[in-house]
Amino acid sequence: MVTVTTDTTGSAAEWVRCPGCGEILYAPRFERMHKVCAGCGRHARMSAAERVELLFDPGVRELPSPPTIADPLGFTDRVPYARRLRDAAAKTGRDEAVVCVRGTIEGFPLVAAVMDFEFMGGSLGSAVGERIAAAAEESLRARVPLLLVTASGGARMQEGALSLMQMVKTSQALGMLDEAGIATIALITDPTYGGVAASFATLPDVLLAEPGAHIGFAGPRVIEQTIGQRLPEGFQTAEFLLGKGLLDAVVPRAALRSTLGRMLALLRTGPRAVPDPEARAEVVRDPGRLPVREGIAAVRLARHTGRPSARDYAATMLEEFRELRGDRLAADCPAILGGIGRLGGRPVMLIAHDKGRGTADRVRRNFGMPSPAGYRKAARLMRLAAKLGVPVVTLIDTPGAHPGVEAEENGQAWAIAENLRLMSRLPVPIVAVVTGEGGSGGALALGVADRVLILANGVYSVISPEGCAAILWKGQDPASVARAAAELRLDARELLAHGVVDGVVPEPGAGAHTDPPATVGRVRAAVAEALDELAGLDRAELVAGRRGRFRRYGADGPVAHEETGRLDGRDIPRGAGHGIA
Incomplete structure (x- = not known):
């Protein structure tokens, strides 16, 4: 200005x-x-002091600054480095480009490291790196979240390779908090470049950015000079990167404090939810209690456009739901909705196929058919749930994974396979609900769970009836499709009889489409009951039970029991643990 x-x-x-x-x-x-x-x-741009005043409740305490070598190289350009430090201190009233504090935001305690671009361009030197690491250690000691507010042009040249090493130091500090299950949040402001962007600014669990913030490794001038091309409009802005799956949200400054407060409320460690004995779920576990029906009738109802959408479930099944976006690699797939919220006071990570509402929205979301980015986003959120010790709830409603050329080029099979392996060893409870159509591996990539439920008019199959009919009966006429639906045994009664699902949630009236709010309420009760059942199991029991469940499908004889470590009287080799990579 x-x-x-x-x-x-x-x-x-x-x-x-x-x-x-x-x-x-x-x-x-x-x-x-x-x-x-x-x-x-x-x-x-704002100073660090202005940031602290904007975000924090009164009563902020500044953390002591650990000692560092002020001028390790005796560097001089136009003026000595020591003089540059003195000039920056006189200009800003600070002794370095970061201030570290303890305090609260909307009553929730945290540690924060807030950078100041006015101090030598917020450059990353030894003192900044040491203070970031010390703030992470304070976060670990107090077991409260760490907030990083970044603004930087990159690593500090006047400290040579020592400034470069701060990228590792700060990244290790974030890794230490990952291992300890301490939540981390970044608020990325304009500009955040170079060594800061390529270390602690982009590693936290949740990445928020201010509107218009420029973020990247190399600056636009360097890129244009290197490749000899003009960059597209909006390149490296927060909005551009949000669309590329690299951020969770772009938040206007006026909403930052309340957004951070809600996020801290969801990420905090709280008491386990207490089951409500009066709120029992209605779940059918005996297939004999379910009517025999034509498979094609179930398929039509499962696909009804009036059934509750993923966003209906997120908005009314959970309290304080906060969407998290992006695969942190290339894109934010709109066919997968994910985020954290509370179910009866219990924090849960919700991951759902999102078919959308209305024709235009359904087209934009590929009718709930995820791309590889969608499955990678789901995997990212599952790993975050594992770090925080938060249960995972998945809602399955997809014809299958997106079959496009781009999906194949970007590793659709690899992304699905990784989810199957990841979910098999995730050390937190997982409850999956087939709310509509469960199609092929695209559905199974969210379906490796401790408890698998299905709505009464849901279906779950290796292939769609149309696909099956086309392959085996060489046509997709109504009779062939109906025959395929019958032969696939894809309705809820058959799935329960074969042990593919653990229970069936009845639908109100003529189906979920006739009363979406009541349907959401029934699913909510069923999920809460399942989470209550799983709450008493430790991580080893969860993983062993989940692996055993899927090991038994289709077996006609003895199978390995991880609980006992034996197979036909012989010992089974065991791994060292169930760490999540």
Whole structure:
């Protein structure tokens, strides 16, 4: 922002000009709006002190700064490095480019490291790296989340290779918190580049960014000079990177404090939910209690467009649901909805196939057929659930994985296979519910669970009836499709009889489409009951039981029992544990 001073009333009145839209803004109002332009919404840079005041409750305590070598190389460019440090301190009132504090946001305790771009461009040197590491250690000691507010041009050249080593030091510190199950959040502000972006800024569990923030490893000028091309509009902005699956959300400055408060509430470790004996779920476990029906009738009902969508379940089955986006690699698949919320006070990670609502939304979400990015996003959220010790709830409703050329080029089979392996060893309870159509491996990639339930009109099959008919009967006429649906035994009664599912949740009226709120309520009760049943099992029991479940399918004889470690009287070799990579 450019300061403009006028004198029209005998006293100096300060105004600022927004470099984004050119509008002249009254400085006091601009400050009250937390340095956001009223004309174009451009977020100007803030100091570390302003950030702390914006985000934290009163009573913040600054952490002591660990000792470091001030000028390890005796570096001089136009002026000595020591002088640059003194000048930066005089300009900012700080002794370094980061301030580390303990405090609360909306009552939830945390440790934070807040960077200041005004201090030598927020560059990463030994002192910054040491303070970030010390803040992580304080977070571990107090067992409270760590918040990193980043603003940096990169590593500090005046410290040579020592500044480069801070990338490892800070990354190790984040890894230490991962191992301890301590939640981490980054708030990425403009700009965040170089060594900071390639270390502690992008490693936390949840990545938030301010609107318009520029984030990347190499700066745009360097990229354009290297490749000799003009960069696309909006390249490296937070909004651009959100679409590429690299961020969870872009949050306006005015909403940051409340967003962080809600996130901290969901990520905190709290008491285990107490089962409500009065709220028993209605789940059918005896196939004899279910009517015999035509498979094709179940297929039609499972595909009914009026059934509750993934977002209906997220909004009404959970309290305080917060969506988390992106696979942290290339994209954010809209056919997978994921995020954290509370079910009866219990934190859960929800991952669901999202078919969408209405024709345009369904087309945008590929009718619930995920891409590899969708399965990788699901895997990322499962790993986060494992880190935090949070149960996973999956809602299955897909014709199958997306069959496009791009999906195959990006490793669709690899992504599905990785989910099957990951879910098999995930050390937290997993409850899966087939809420509509469970199609092929695209459904199974969310279906490796301790408890598998299905709505009464749901279906689950190795292939769609249409696909089966086309392959085996060389046609897709109604008679062939109906015959395939019957032969596949894909309805809830048959699935329960074969032990593919553990229970069937009855649907209200003529089906879920006739009363979506009641359907969501029944699924909620069934999931809560299943989580209550699993709550008493330790991680080894969960993993052993889950592996044993799937090991038994189709077997006609003795199978390995991980609980006993024996097969036909012989010892079974065991691995060292169930770590999640």
